[in-house]
Amino acid sequence: MRPRATLAVLFLVNVLNIYDRQVLGAILEPLRREFHLSDSQLGALPAIFTVVYALAGLPLGRLADTWSRKRLLAIGVALWACLTGLGSLATTYAALFVTRMGVGIGEAVCAPAATSWIGDLVPAARRARAMAGFMMAVPVGVMLSFAISGPVAQSHGWRVALALAAAPALVLVPALVRLEEPEVRVTDSPADQSIFLYFLRIRALWWIAASGAIVNFVLYSFSTFIAAFLTRVHGLSVGQAGVWSGIGSGVAGILGALAAGALGDRARDAGRLRFAAWAAAISVAPATIAIALPRGTAAGAISLLMLAYGLLQMYYGLVYAALQDIVGPGMRGTAMAAYYMVMYLCGGSLGPLVTGRLSDWFARLAAHGAIPVGAEAARAIGLQHAMYLVPALSLALALVLVAAARAIPPARAAHP
Numbered sequence: 001m002r003p004r005a006t007l008a009v010l011f012l013v014n015v016l017n018i019y020d021r022q023v024l025g026a027i028l029e030p031l032r033r034e035f036h037l038s039d040s041q042l043g044a045l046p047a048i049f050t051v052v053y054a055l056a057g058l059p060l061g062r063l064a065d066t067w068s069r070k071r072l073l074a075i076g077v078a079l080w081a082c083l084t085g086l087g088s089l090a091t092t093y094a095a096l097f098v099t100r101m102g103v104g105i106g107e108a109v110c111a112p113a114a115t116s117w118i119g120d121l122v123p124a125a126r127r128a129r130a131m132a133g134f135m136m137a138v139p140v141g142v143m144l145s146f147a148i149s150g151p152v153a154q155s156h157g158w159r160v161a162l163a164l165a166a167a168p169a170l171v172l173v174p175a176l177v178r179l180e181e182p183e184v185r186v187t188d189s190p191a192d193q194s195i196f197l198y199f200l201r202i203r204a205l206w207w208i209a210a211s212g213a214i215v216n217f218v219l220y221s222f223s224t225f226i227a228a229f230l231t232r233v234h235g236l237s238v239g240q241a242g243v244w245s246g247i248g249s250g251v252a253g254i255l256g257a258l259a260a261g262a263l264g265d266r267a268r269d270a271g272r273l274r275f276a277a278w279a280a281a282i283s284v285a286p287a288t289i290a291i292a293l294p295r296g297t298a299a300g301a302i303s304l305l306m307l308a309y310g311l312l313q314m315y316y317g318l319v320y321a322a323l324q325d326i327v328g329p330g331m332r333g334t335a336m337a338a339y340y341m342v343m344y345l346c347g348g349s350l351g352p353l354v355t356g357r358l359s360d361w362f363a364r365l366a367a368h369g370a371i372p373v374g375a376e377a378a379r380a381i382g383l384q385h386a387m388y389l390v391p392a393l394s395l396a397l398a399l400v401l402v403a404a405a406r407a408i409p410p411a412r413a414a415h416p
Contacts, residue, residue: 003121007130009175010114011137013077016168017110018141020084020103021049023165025224026149026242027158029231034158035093039225039363039383043356045100046224047349050216052104054344057112064113072113074176080106081169088162111340117181119324131324132261132317139253139313142223143246150227150242205339207404208273208323212343214397215280215315217351218390222309223249224352225359229387232380234298248302252310260317270405272325276318277401280394283311287391291384312394319401326408351389358386 024031024045032042064072083102090096114134122130149161226249230241256279263275290304323339363382367375 006121006179007118007133009172009179010117011134012168013073013172013176014110014114014134014137015141015144016077016081016172017107018138019145019168020080020165021046021107022142022145022223023084023149023162024100026146026227026246027153027161027238028224028228029238030153030158031096032228035096037093039356039359039379040353041093041356043224043352043354045097045352046220047353048097049100049104050220050344050349052101053108054341054349056105056108057340057344058338060108060112064109064116068181069113069117070176070179070181072109074173076106076109076113077169077176078106078173081166085163085166088159108340115320115324126265129261129265129317131320132257132264135260135313135316135320136254136257138316139250139257139310142253143250146227146242146246146249148242148246150246151239153242154237154239202326204326204404204407205323207400207407208319208326209339209342210346211276211315211319211397211400211404212339213345213347214393214400215312216343216348217354218393218397219309219312220348220351221355221387222305222390225355225383225387226305229383230298230302232376233384234295234301236298244298244302248306249309252306253313256310256313257317260314263314264318264321270322270408272318272322273401273405273408276315277398277405279311279314279318280401281398283308283394284391284398287394288388291387291390295380308390308394312397315397355386355389358389359383362386 028042031037032039035041060072060076080103083099083106087096087099087103090099115131118130118134145165149165152164153161226245227238227241230236230245231238236244260275260279264272286304287308290301290308293301293304359379359382361382362385363378366381367378
């Protein structure tokens, strides 16, 4: 099978990966009402998924460097899709919690195996565009998950929305099995030394891992609570919030990915990191203004939030390509898994949980303040205040990416 066809299948696998990961964000309000959950409990669902995802990723990433990537991906897709479907049968919060843990194990296969595969398939000069194309699945998956799951949940219930999210695996698993894999070009795999010592020698990777933790804290918080924010603060229905946040995320994210690919292939490693830093810094202003807008200005809030989201989505194509430049071919799957472990344990797992706890705390202050408000109004105020974490940490992300760029020697050549 030709490289373009392989890239297309891997892109679709990643779309399903993101779709199933983000589906709870689209149905958060129906879940809250059925199981009588706090925002902390809601935030714990993506948090436990992310912790399991991160811990499972490292051994699975090493397996991607030593075993068949297409078989590994096929098994992972089948596993996470089955457990997503099983989630639709959950009758308690605990049962839903357990299914999301299982989804995390299956999805931990995707990024290490697929990015390692792309790193071997595509030469360094075109790698940023290829990685940006693969990571364009993030906004596309978010768009489809919210735009489909929100209206389906409103019309037929959240259980049908979860079951529908599992269905595409029936087509994708056979397509994966038919792919042909390139041989892994092992040049500097540290077979005789500790993997961690290998990474400790590359100082830029420390900063890149830190940047991954920050960006995933921000984007997981954003994706988990954006529909609830639009419903509570601006009065949109569950279906409307799903459609508008989905379409907005998709369009903005695709444009961001295209910009990342075009800019990234004009630079290498350090230059790619600097472009990502500028994008993160620029995103701060529209995100801050959007969150501060008063009730009834949904159109303005959505437009500005999606501008910020698109700028942050440029991170993936630029930084993932830089990481593939820095690390040798024989360690690409392991490098991505180690990076993912840090960014999810220290960022993605904490983002929704911390945001949810802050939302509950601010809501309690609003409910018992000098001018007390009702329970639903307090929840809206609490979430609005908690969302300011997004622009604050976007600024921190820009600074960390600048440090990562400075840690790369200027004359170092990229790996093929």
